[in-house]
Amino acid sequence: MYTLGIDIGSASSKAVILADGLRPVAGQAIQAGTGSSGPKQAVERALDEAKLTLSDIAASVATGYGRFTCELTDRQVSEISCHARGVSHQLPSARLVIDIGGQDAKVIRLDAQGAVWQFLMNEKCAAGTGRFLEVMSRVLEISLREMGAYHDRSSRPAAVSSTCTVFAESEVISLLAAGAAKPDIIAGIHRSVAVKVCGLASRVGWEDDIAMSGGVARNQGVVKALEAELGRPIKITPEPQLAGALGAALYAFDQYQSKNKTGG
Amino acid sequence: MSQIRELLDCFKKVATCPGKIVREYREKTGKGAVGCFPVYTPEEIPHAAGMLPVGMWGGETTLRLAPSALPSFACSIMQSITELQLQGVYDSLVAVIVSSPCDTLKAMGQKWRRQVPCIQFAHSRNTKIDAAADYTRREYQSIRARLEAACATTISDEAIQTSVRIYNEHRQVMREFSGLAASHPDLVNPIDRHMVMKSAFFMRKENHTVLVKALNGLLAKAAKKPWEGVKIIVSGIMLEPVSVLEVFKQNQIAVVGDDLAQESRQYRVDAPEGADPLDSLARQWLSMYGCSLIPDPEKSRFSLLRSLVEQRGADGIVLCVMKFCEPEEFDYPPMKAYMEKNGINLLQIEIDQQIQSVEQIRTRIQSFAEILRAQRARRASIAQL
Ligand code: SF4
Numbered sequence: 146m147y148t149l150g151i152d153i154g155s156a157s158s159k160a161v162i163l164a165d166g167l168r169p170v171a172g173q174a175i176q177a178g179t180g181s182s183g184p185k186q187a188v189e190r191a192l193d194e195a196k197l198t199l200s201d202i203a204a205s206v207a208t209g210y211g212r213f214t215c216e217l218t219d220r221q222v223s224e225i226s227c228h229a230r231g232v233s234h235q236l237p238s239a240r241l242v243i244d245i246g247g248q249d250a251k252v253i254r255l256d257a258q259g260a261v262w263q264f265l266m267n268e269k270c271a272a273g274t275g276r277f278l279e280v281m282s283r284v285l286e287i288s289l290r291e292m293g294a295y296h297d298r299s300s301r302p303a304a305v306s307s308t309c310t311v312f313a314e315s316e317v318i319s320l321l322a323a324g325a326a327k328p329d330i331i332a333g334i335h336r337s338v339a340v341k342v343c344g345l346a347s348r349v350g351w352e353d354d355i356a357m358s359g360g361v362a363r364n365q366g367v368v369k370a371l372e373a374e375l376g377r378p379i380k381i382t383p384e385p386q387l388a389g390a391l392g393a394a395l396y397a398f399d400q401y402q403s404k405n406k407t408g409g
Numbered sequence: 410m411s412q413i414r415e416l417l418d419c420f421k422k423v424a425t426c427p428g429k430i431v432r433e434y435r436e437k438t439g440k441g442a443v444g445c446f447p448v449y450t451p452e453e454i455p456h457a458a459g460m461l462p463v464g465m466w467g468g469e470t471t472l473r474l475a476p477s478a479l480p481s482f483a484c485s486i487m488q489s490i491t492e493l494q495l496q497g498v499y500d501s502l503v504a505v506i507v508s509s510p511c512d513t514l515k516a517m518g519q520k521w522r523r524q525v526p527c528i529q530f531a532h533s534r535n536t537k538i539d540a541a542a543d544y545t546r547r548e549y550q551s552i553r554a555r556l557e558a559a560c561a562t563t564i565s566d567e568a569i570q571t572s573v574r575i576y577n578e579h580r581q582v583m584r585e586f587s588g589l590a591a592s593h594p595d596l597v598n599p600i601d602r603h604m605v606m607k608s609a610f611f612m613r614k615e616n617h618t619v620l621v622k623a624l625n626g627l628l629a630k631a632a633k634k635p636w637e638g639v640k641i642i643v644s645g646i647m648l649e650p651v652s653v654l655e656v657f658k659q660n661q662i663a664v665v666g667d668d669l670a671q672e673s674r675q676y677r678v679d680a681p682e683g684a685d686p687l688d689s690l691a692r693q694w695l696s697m698y699g700c701s702l703i704p705d706p707e708k709s710r711f712s713l714l715r716s717l718v719e720q721r722g723a724d725g726i727v728l729c730v731m732k733f734c735e736p737e738e739f740d741y742p743p744m745k746a747y748m749e750k751n752g753i754n755l756l757q758i759e760i761d762q763q764i765q766s767v768e769q770i771r772t773r774i775q776s777f778a779e780i781l782r783a784q785r786a787r788r789a790s791i792a793q794l
Contacts, residue, residue: 210768225776226783249769260787261780266769 147195148401149202150393151184151218152227153211156247156275157360158183160191161390162202166398171195172387174360178247179211188217204401206393210248220400225253225264227392232356233259234395235382239356241349243342243371243379244388246359247275250342254349265345273341275361277310281334284317285327289364292331296366299332306337313337331366339370346375356380358388413631416624417601423608427463430611431501434461443556444505444525445610446517447486447646448670448702449532451506451690453576453680454552456614457568458560460503464610465490466671467762469650478520485732486646487513489762491520504528504559506552510702511736526559528552534704536695545691553687569686579614580676582621587666587673589628591721594636594663596628599654602664606672639781640665642717644710645729645737647671647760652767653774660778665721668714669729674700701736710740711747718753724781725754727774732761754781 148166152159156178162171171194177183192198199217207215208227215221228244233255242253249266250273256262267273282289303325305313313334320330338361355377361367362385372379382388423430431442443455444465452462467489474495475488483491493499502525509515509531518529530548533541553564586605590597597605605624609617638661647669648654657664667673680693697703699713714726726748730737741757748755756777758770 210772221775223772223776223779225772226779258787260783261776264773264776266773 146203146401147197147201148394148397149188149191149205149218150227150390150395150397151188151205151207151209151215152224152387152389152393153184153207153209153215154178154247154389155210156279157386158187158209158211159387159390160184160187161387161394162191162195162197163391163394163398166395166402169387169391169394171197172384172390174386179209179214184211184215184217204397204404206397206400208389208393218397220397222393222396224389225251225266226261227389227396228358229253229255229259229261229264229392230395231388231390231392232358232382234391235388236354236356236380238354239380240353241346241351241355243346243355243357244359245273245275245338245342245357245361245367246389250274250338250345252342252345252349254351263349265349267341267345272310272313273338273345275359277313277338278334278361278364278367280310280314281317281331284314285321285330287327287331292335293363293365293367295328295331296335296369298328299326301329302336303329303333305330305333332370335364335366335370336374338367339374342371343374351375351377354380356382358382358385360386362386413596413624413627416620416627417597417604419620420608420624421601421604423611424604427611428498431461431463434613435501441501441503441560443560444499444502446490446505446507446514448508448510448700449675449694449697450508451549451552452614453569453572453686453690454549454564455504455506455556455560456575457572458556458562458564460560461611461613463502464607464671465499465505466607466610466647466649468493469762469764472763478522482733483513484734485760485762486734487517490517494521494523497523499523499525504556506530506556508532511734513735526555528555528559532694536697536703542688542691542695545694546685546687549687549690566686569690570682573680573682573686573689575615575618577679577682579609579618579621580679582618582625583609583673583676585625586621586628587676589625591640591663591665592633593628593631594638594640594665595634596631599657599662599664600651603648603651603654603672606667606669636663637661638663639724639778639785640722641781642666642668642714642721642723642726643729644668644714644726645670645760646731646734648729649760650762650764650767652764653758653760653770656767656771656774660775662774662778665723666717668699668710668717670700670702701740708740708743708747711744714744715747715751715753724785725756725777727777728755728757729760730757732759754784 150161159174171191173190175183175187205218212221232242244251254263442461442463455462467486475492504526507529521527533544680689683689699710
């Protein structure tokens with residue numbers, strides 16, 4: 146029995162297919178988000194990967210910013226619940242989940258059972274999110290993928306503010322004009338993201354295991370900056386970008402089970 | 410059922426067309442309307458002058474002129490009021506009355522740029538000593554004198570006394586409505602509930618009382634049905650725009666009680682009746698409690714919310730913090746700590762009258778509803794064991 150989770154973000158679309166509510170048999174991410182062909186492509190590729198067709202899917206759930214626009218399912222669960230569920234499934238001891246996606250950053254505090262207890266999201270500005278890093282990568286002419294390696298070469302991280310993407314962008318341009326080294330600017334950018342997220346985390350509080358999901362978790366520079374700010378190691382889920390879609394597939398499995406129980 | 414719907418639609422019509430209501434009142438009675446700024450403005454005084462006291466709680470608007478008068482960090486509601494004022498929306502009022510319980514409101518008298526007379530006053534900040542009643546009474550006396558000049562009429566003690574009685578009855582009826590709406594979330598959705606509360610700002614209270622009494626009568630007779638969704642209490646200055654309430658409705662969230670300045674806070678305490686009606690009104694101010702705008706070292710707002718959650722069987726609280734409202738923002742950290750200690754779920758959302766999109770709020774509210782549902786399911790499964 147297969148269930149499908151679709152996570153439609155602002156910048157990318159992800160799909161996970163789960164066998165028997167336990168074993169992921171496919172996971173795909175497409176760099177095109179809500180309003181594009183991304184969601185459809187992600188689902189098609191996941192079905193191909195699992196060698197299945199849509200009729201093999203017993204239940205599906207959509208999550209993410211574009212969850213209400215998804216034509217493949219009529220059930221939506223918020224990204225807070227889905228990310229928490231996806232992370233908890235893979236890292237059951239996690240008590241704080243940090244998820245940095247395309248346009249928002251979330252911190253989710255979990256209780257002893259791994260259920261969502263409290264959560265916070267960034268305010269309207271894109272500071273501290275994937276979009277912020279994208280803007281900076283464009284200004285610096287360094288791809289997102291390379292930013293982690295540059296971070297490691299920094300000896301003196303530059304000061305980059307964390308309140309506003311537009312201000313931070315002009316600061317980075319000034320730093321470049323002043324001849325600052327790119328590794329130092331990048332380490333400063335990562336620290337700026339970490340400070341922003343740490344501000345959110347301190348509002349919900351943390352004491353135990355911290356886990357991170359979302360595409361930005363693949364940037365080791367951000368992870369290291371966050372670890373430095375929080376003073377604790379951070380565990381990364383195996384495929385951080387797919388955590389939300391995995392959570393959605395788990396919710397779809399619940400839905401399938403409760404339907405079968407009630408005979409509905 | 411259809412009678413209830415008809416009445417609810419009636420409240421909605423009033424709440425959504427204040428301009429028309431003010432015009433009609435003027436045509437019918439030859440008297441005008443007096444704008445009352447939030448909060449705790451003694452509406453009884455303009456009411457006693459035969460005027461229509463109307464609540465000024467801003468509205469959805471784009472800020473074009475307001476930045477010439479207010480800094481960007483002034484609260485969202487005063488930004489809207491200033492914008493509407495500068496656009497001339499309030500020019501047909503006879504006068505406006507402005508209270509001063511916070512730093513932003515304190516400055517609003519100076520920011521009033523139109524011809525309409527602006528009557529600013531201040532409540533006593535210390536409410537625990539006798540001099541506070543004298544002081545507040547004198548402020549109310551000054552409102553009366555300035556209003557008499559603006560309306561070219563006299564306002565007698567007897568007339569204020571009658572208004573005090575009318576307002577006390579209205580408060581009573583509104584408290585009853587809040588309880589009845591909580592028992593019938595299937596009949597009164599969050600938008601309906603808000604419209605009943607809001608319409609009170611655009612009707613003479615004696616007329617509003619008649620309508621709410623009729624609604625209460627019907628609700629009291631209606632069968633109670635079990636509610637599958639979640640139940641919450643809302644707290645803060647106000648819960649608008651309607652698009653946010655729409656999100657509550659879509660997520661099957663019932664508002665079973667509130668501690669909003671625009672809604673139940675103003676109905677919490679009656680004015681004691683006495684020979685001197687201005688003294689009665691001053692004493693009413695002295696007995697108010699549980700509000701971020703009233704100095705209260707005990708922070709009784711938190712325990713009050715806790716009992717409301719218990720009484721109404723709510724699953725949690727949504728705190729609606731008006732953007733850049735300092736008194737409410739200061740209350741949030743201790744409130745969060747208190748609710749955490751007492752195991753009460755609390756979600757904070759930001760209310761912005763200039764909001765363009767509710768997507769972020771939608772995610773927060775949906776997630777909160779999911780948390781509450783999951784907790785309830787867990788409690789039910791433990792109970793089954
Ligand atoms: S919303 Fe807050 S800051 Fe604004 S006027 Fe009301 S109390 Fe003052």
